[in-house]
Every structure is written in structure tokens, then in C-alpha cells.
Amino acid sequence: MQSPIPFSRQEALVGREAFISARGLNKSVTLPREVFWRAGERKRIMSDIDLTLYPGERVGLVGLSGSGKTTLLRSLLAIEAPDTGSITCQRQAVRPASIARLRWYRQAVQYIPQDPASSLDPRMSVRALVAEPLIRLQVKCNPEERTREALEQVGLDAPFLDRKPHELSGGQAQRVAIARAIATRPRFLLADEPLSGLDLPVRAQVINVLKRLSDENGTGLLMVSHDLSVVANLCKRTLVMDDGKIVEDRPTAELWRTPRHPITLDLIEAVSQLPTCAYPHCNAADVEALL
Numbered sequence: 001m002q003s004p005i006p007f008s009r010q011e012a013l014v015g016r017e018a019f020i021s022a023r024g025l026n027k028s029v030t031l032p033r034e035v036f037w038r039a040g041e042r043k044r045i046m047s048d049i050d051l052t053l054y055p056g057e058r059v060g061l062v063g064l065s066g067s068g069k070t071t072l073l074r075s076l077l078a079i080e081a082p083d084t085g086s087i088t089c090q091r092q093a094v095r096p097a098s099i100a101r102l103r104w105y106r107q108a109v110q111y112i113p114q115d116p117a118s119s120l121d122p123r124m125s126v127r128a129l130v131a132e133p134l135i136r137l138q139v140k141c142n143p144e145e146r147t148r149e150a151l152e153q154v155g156l157d158a159p160f161l162d163r164k165p166h167e168l169s170g171g172q173a174q175r176v177a178i179a180r181a182i183a184t185r186p187r188f189l190l191a192d193e194p195l196s197g198l199d200l201p202v203r204a205q206v207i208n209v210l211k212r213l214s215d216e217n218g219t220g221l222l223m224v225s226h227d228l229s230v231v232a233n234l235c236k237r238t239l240v241m242d243d244g245k246i247v248e249d250r251p252t253a254e255l256w257r258t259p260r261h262p263i264t265l266d267l268i269e270a271v272s273q274l275p276t277c278a279y280p281h282c283n284a285a286d287v288e289a290l291l
């Protein structure tokens with residue numbers, strides 16, 4: 001259920017300026033034709049999405065597979081264009097925008113991918129991987145110093161600089177991907193299932209790295225996950241997507257206490273079937289204590 005309070009009023013109530021605002025996002029795709037003489041059906045994959053992200057907040061984006069989470073994330077990253085609707089950052093349009101403005105946006109809003117093994121170029125050293133966005137986005141800094149600083153922040157020291165991706169464990173590779181994302185000193189991180197494919201103890205480490213980074217640097221985080229317990233450990237606010245729509249947008253603890261949408265209930269029930277050792281907070285009472 002979308003909040004009954006208009007977003008502009010919500011912004012006033014929270015008393016903070018929005019960092020990113022999305023209004024009325026819609027997107028449809030044409031499905032492959034089932035028979036060659038009939039055109040493929042159109043399917044809505046984002047439907048009337050309104051979303052506001054505030055500076056420094058950590059927000060979870062959950063939903064079943066195919067609900068539209070990645071499409072929304074890619075739209076917010078300005079790498080996929082919605083059919084209709086607008087996205088602004090600090091009240092200025094993200095697209096269309098000048099090259100300089102788009103470069104600023106790419107520095108300010110960085111992406112943490114799902115699968116570092118395929119997102120990190122196997123031919124590049126960790127040093128070159130972390131420095132690459134600094135050079136591409138023409139960030140005014142000393143790339144070597146900034147690379148070392150970013151690696152230090154994710155708990156990787158100097159000997160890692162010359163390693164290649166195949167010389168890293170899954171957790172280390174994900175930390176390199178995070179270092180790459182934070183090297184530009186972004187204001188907001190958009191992460192697509194950053195913990196998938198990692199063992200449970202490694203997940204807990206990565207959760208701690210993300211939490212510490214956002215606490216220490218005041219960086220906002222929008223994190224896509226199938227796993228509500230991960231979101232409960234990290235995010236005070238949770239968005240639930242179903243069939244291309246945001247069906248809940250509430251404080252995480254409230255969502256666990258009184259889930260309103262059947263999909264939210266399913267996601268909460270799924271958590272009780274997960275191994276729990278890596279998550280300090282993964283039941284309703286614990287989540288309540290996070291408030």
C-alpha cells in the first residue's frame with residue numbers, strides 16, 4: 001500500500017530535503033512473441049513508482065524475483081530510462097542533464113553489483129579496479145591515495161593492491177567492489193543483492209562493512225535483497241515491491257510488526273526458514289529493538 005501522505009508533505013514532515021526523488025515511473029517491455037504471426041504482449045515492469053531517498057538513510061528494497069527491483073535500481077542509476085516519470089537529485093533532473101551534471105551524479109550515486117566475480121575485470125589489479133571510476137569520472141584527487149583510503153575503509157590493506165580478482169575470496173572481491181563504489185566518496189550507494197553468493201559468516205562481515213561506512217561517512221544506502229533479515233540488520237526503512245509497484249514503504253520494524261501486504265508476509269515467513277547464525281537480528285522482537 002502506498003503511503004496516503006503525499007511525498008512533498010512527507011519531506012516537510014521529515015524536515016529534510018530529499019536527495020533523490022522519483023515520481024511517476026512507468027516502464028513496459030514487449031515479451032517475446034509466442035507465435036510468429038502475433039506481436040509479443042506488453043508487460044508493465046514498473047508501475048507508478050514514487051520514491052524519495054533522504055541523505056544518509058539506509059533503505060531496503062525487497063520483493064520476489066521479477067517484481068521489478070533491478071529495473072527500479074537501474075532507473076535510479078540513470079542507466080535505464082523509464083517510459084514516463086522523472087528522477088531528480090537535489091531538485092535537478094538526472095536525465096536529461098549536461099555531461100558535467102551526469103558525471104557529478106555518477107560520482108555522487110555509486111553502484112555495488114550483485115556478483116563481483118563477473119563485474120570485476122579479471123585482467124585488472126585491485127589498484128586499477130578501484131582507481132578506474134576516479135579516472136573515468138575525472139574526480140579531482142590523487143587516485144593512488146584515494147584507492148588506498150577506500151581499500152582501508154573496507155578492511156583490505158596494501159598487499160591487496162597488486163592482486164587480481166582470481167586471487168581474492170568471494171568476500172574480499174565484494175569488498176573490492178565496495179571500495180570501488182566508495183572511492184568517489186559518493187553520497188548514496190545503490191546495491192543490488194550485494195550479499196548473494198557469499199557464505200553466511202562472510203555476509204555478516206559485509207553487512208558490518210556497509211553499516212560502518214554509512215555510519216562513518218554519512219553515506220545513504222538503497223539495498224536490494226530477497227532476504228528481509230539482512231534488510232532488518234541494516235535498514236530502518238523498507239520498500240516492498242510486487243508486480244512493478246511499491247506496495248509497502250514503512251519503517252522496517254513496523255513492517256515486521258504489522259505486515260500489510262501478502263508478499264511482505266511471505267518474505268517474513270521465508271526468514272524463519274533461513275539459517276540464522278550470521279544475523280544478530282532476525283525475528284520480530286529483535287527487529288523491534290532496532291527502532
Ligand SMILES: Nc1ncnc2c1ncn2[C@@H]1O[C@H](COP(=O)(O)OP(=O)(O)OP(=O)(O)O)[C@@H](O)[C@H]1O
Binds near residue numbers: 072
Ligand atoms: N529488457 C527486458 N525485456 C523483457 N523483460 C524484461 C526486461 N527487463 C526486465 N524484464 C522483466 O521485468 C521483470 C522485472 O525484472 P527485474 O530484473 O527488475 O526484477 P527483480 O525484482 O530485480 O528480479 P530478481 O530478484 O530476480 O533479480 C521480470 O519479469 C523481467 O523478466
